[in-house]
Structure formats: C-alpha cells, structure tokens
Amino acid sequence: MPTLTTDLQQKAKVLRRHVVRMVGEAGSGHPGGSLSAADLVAALYFHFLNVDPARPGWPERDRFVLSKGHAAPVLYAALAERGFFPSETLWTLRKLGSILQGHPDMRKTPGVEASTGSLGQGLSVAGGMALAGRLSTLDYRVYALLGDGEMQEGQVWEAAMSAAQFKLDNLTAIIDFNGVQLDGLVENIVGVEPVADKWRAFGWDVQEINGHDMDQIVKALEAARQVRGRPQAIVAHTVKGKGVSFMEGLAAWHGKAPSREQMAQALAELE
C-alpha cells in the first residue's frame, strides 16, 4: 500500500522528469528553480489544492500563484499530470503558438491562475485573491510560491505587510529557499537572512522545513491551514536543481537547457 508520502514522492519524480524533458526539448528555460520546487508543487497539486481540471474557472477552487514565474515548467508538469491538458502538450513549451509560454500566462493555459514572470508581483495578486475569497464568503485557500532571490523585491514586503494587516489567514506563502539566484549565491549578492525572522516580524505565522522532505511538507501545509487570524509563511530549505547531480546548487543551471546527452543522464538519474 503506497502511503501518501511515497505517493507524493513518486509524483515529484514524475514532475522532475517532465521538467528535464520539457526544458531539454524547448532548448531554453529554467530547470534549476523548477527542480527545487518539485516536491512542494507535487504536495500542493496532488494532495492539498482543491481544483477541478474539468472546471478551471470554478469559483470555489483553491488558487496557486507561481510568483517565481520562471519555474513555469514544474507548474505545467503538475497541471498536465492533474489533467488540465494532455501531457503531450508539455513538449510544445516555448514554441510559437503553444499554450505553454516561457512564463505563466493565465489567458493561455488552463489552470494557471496568474500571469507572472516579473518577479515580486505574485504575492500581491495572491493577496487580492484571498481578499476576494473573504468578501465572497468562499472558503478557498490561496498559495503563492516565491523565490529567495525574489524576496529582494520591495513589493514582496509590501504584500507581506498588507496580508498581515488584513489578517489573510486563507493565504500561504511558500519560500523556495535554495540559496541561489541568477548571478550567483543569494548571500553574495544581497542577503535575505534571517528569512524566517523577517516573515515573523511582518506578522506571519512561520514554519521552517526541509523542502525536499515530503513528510515535513505535508505536515507544514496541514498546520498552515489550521492557523487563524494570520497569513502563513513556509520557509522551505531546498537545493536548486535538486535531483540532477550536475545541476544541484549551481547558478549556471538557473536558466540553461541541458544538451541531449545531459538530458539522457538527468533522466537516468531520475529513474
């Protein structure tokens, strides 16, 4: 009998395989930040999010906003696996006319909740969705996934302040804390530590977890939805490029596609 954890771990592996193939076939894209988020995205789409692929616009659905929009491949992989569109569509990523744009486009892709790609904007949009849910007395939840480099954008903290002010307990921010941004290590560019303390100081409920430990991810998301009166941040320690040995921890794989050989090696590692 597969437990929930092993089931979700298996899903995460499928997402990682899709990410590698998608970016490889496209010849461009962002594998590093897609792979670091795969376990988090798997837990959301295959256990937590109350969504219905047959009705992507269903008003009561939970919302997931990919604020770090460059990780679109992992979102598309999850949407395909969840049945929003056929998985063959994944191999059209970034091609002219595809519904799968380089960065999420909510008008082109069923299941995509917000158009992102310009970092720092997603949490504000998620805040608006959370406010609307409250206004309409719908009890859906809103999740936003942010990068650690992305936290350098001032708008993230504007959204953090307003969400606490408005007591948006239906909003959860997940920080993909992989320590790497585009030009190099976050701590060598503009450091963001202490991350958990920052969110706490802004009035959020904060949990700090290993973002590749499925038990911890599930427990944290469970706990977050019990919190009342405050938005919740989950600071997930991750490894950029997780699962592909030659990509792990390297800024060089932030926005580069693997060659055919590298793709084969990566897929072999993800068997």
Added chain:
Amino acid sequence: MNYEPGTKVATRDAYGETLAELGREMPELVVLDADLSSSTKTAAFAKQFPERFFNMGIAEANMIGHAAGLAASGKVPFASTFAVFATGRVYDQLRTSVCYPALGVKVAATHAGLTVGEDGASHQANEDIALARALPNMTVVVPADANETRDAVRAAAKRRGPFYLRLGRPAVPVLAIAQAMAGGEAGAPFELGRLRVLREGTDVGIMACGYMVHEALKAAELLAAGGVSAGVIDVHTIKPLDKEGVTAAARRYGCLVTAEEHSVIGGLGSAVAETVGESYPVPVIRVGVADRFGESGTPDALLKAYGLTAEHIRDAAGRAMAARKG
C-alpha cells in the same frame, strides 16, 4: 573595440565590452545591475572593477534610486537590467528621482523587443521606447549594431543628464555603417541626435532603428529588384529626434516607412509621424508590433509572425508610395 562588418555581435555584448574600456578611462564611472549581470554583460566590468560595481539584487527600483544618488554625488552610473524592468518596473523612480532633477543616470536596457524570443510576453519590452521618450530630459538611443552601440555608450558617458540606451539579446549583423557614411557625408562620425543616411534613394524613405535597420537595408534590396529606389535612414537617436533630418527626408521622398522592434504606439514611428505632421505632412507607414503583447517563439519566427521582416517593410513601402499625393 572595432567590430567587423559581416560578423554577428549582440549589442549587449558591445555594451559590456565598451563599459570595461570606459572603466579604465573614467574613474567616476560606476555600474549597477539587478541580478542579471551575466545577461546584460556588465559582468565584464564587474570583474575588472569590482569596487565600482554594485549588484543590487532583484530590486530594480532600489537600483534606479541608488543610481540617482550616485549621479547626484559626482559619479557616472550605468544601470542595467532587462528593458521591461528598466522602464515600466521603475517608471516613477525614473520620473521623480532621475528625470525631474535631470540626473545623469544612464539606463542601459538589454533584451528589448520581440527578439527576446522564448521567454515570452512577460519579458518582451515593446513599449519601452514610448515610456522613456515621454519623460522630459531623457535622451533615448536605439543602436543598430555593435559599432553604433560602442559609440552610443561612449556618448552616453559624456552627455549630461538621463539617458536610455536600448539593447538587444541576440547576435545581430554588424553593418557597414562607416563605409556607407563615407559614401555620403564623408565618414561622418556617430553624433547624438543626428540621423545617418545609409542608402540614398528617390522613391521612398525607410527610417529604422535597432535591429530593424538591417531588415530595412534588405528591404531596399528587395525594392531595388522591383525597380523601386528606396533610401535607408538609421535613426539611432529617437530623442532628441533629428527633426531637420526627418523633415528633409519627408521633402525628398514624399512618403516614409518607419521600422522598429517596438509597438507602433509611441516609438520611432510615432516620433517621425508627429514630426512630419507638424513640419511637412507626408504619408508615414509604421512597421512595428501591433497593439498587442508578444509570445514565446524563436526570434526569427516572432519577427515573421509579428510583421517585422524585410518583406513587410517592402510591402509597407508600396503602401506608402500609393498613399503619396501627386
């Protein structure tokens, strides 16, 4: 650095190389970036002059504010990021902290236009010229190739006041501009605010900027094959626009085509149409991105799909000539 005509060099590469050269010549030069130094090519400067390079992280508004403070305190700051983030993202900072006090912040914006390619609409700045041009005190330059970029970067460093330099992602042909100019105005050097006639004609004038200068030259060949004599004019400085030069072209040809890798709203086409509308009205047909967002695709496929090729310019020239009075 001199770039050989016929080779292909991205204007962002020429920018990075020129910055590194200027760093040796100008101790007051400082460079800021927002976590894109490997893409904007400021990394070369960062390596040689680490104490004069500031990676501000993913915080463009903060970067422009710091550039303003540096400029107000005697430094010559170049601030780089992608064109979408270098304009819209920081518009009020550019307006109030930079342009209102006319501070010498040089915004070098890379990855402009559709040729960003696969990253898609979120990363394709097709409105940045319009935004930059609307700001008082701002100079706006769109170089056609690597040599013109080198000259424009040097001119930006010397010029007082705010400067918007628009650069591209892909490698583009180095044009034989100096050679063409030698045939015309005796080797006229690059001069801010002065357009460059690259090819004389009699029937229709094509005014272009950036990568589209290359397509305009190809269009002139296509037109010549059909017996139409087209002039090609490189309008690298969108602001201050060479109004005399533009008006002279309107008089000479009686009809104009503009070509730019930008929305037809607010860019070169608008600037030219506004000018001749007041000085010497003639038909102006604008080749550019229609009023819509881009999408993912290869640069070449996008240029075709969005109507930005030599063939489109040729067809526009036909429409311009047909619309000419008398």
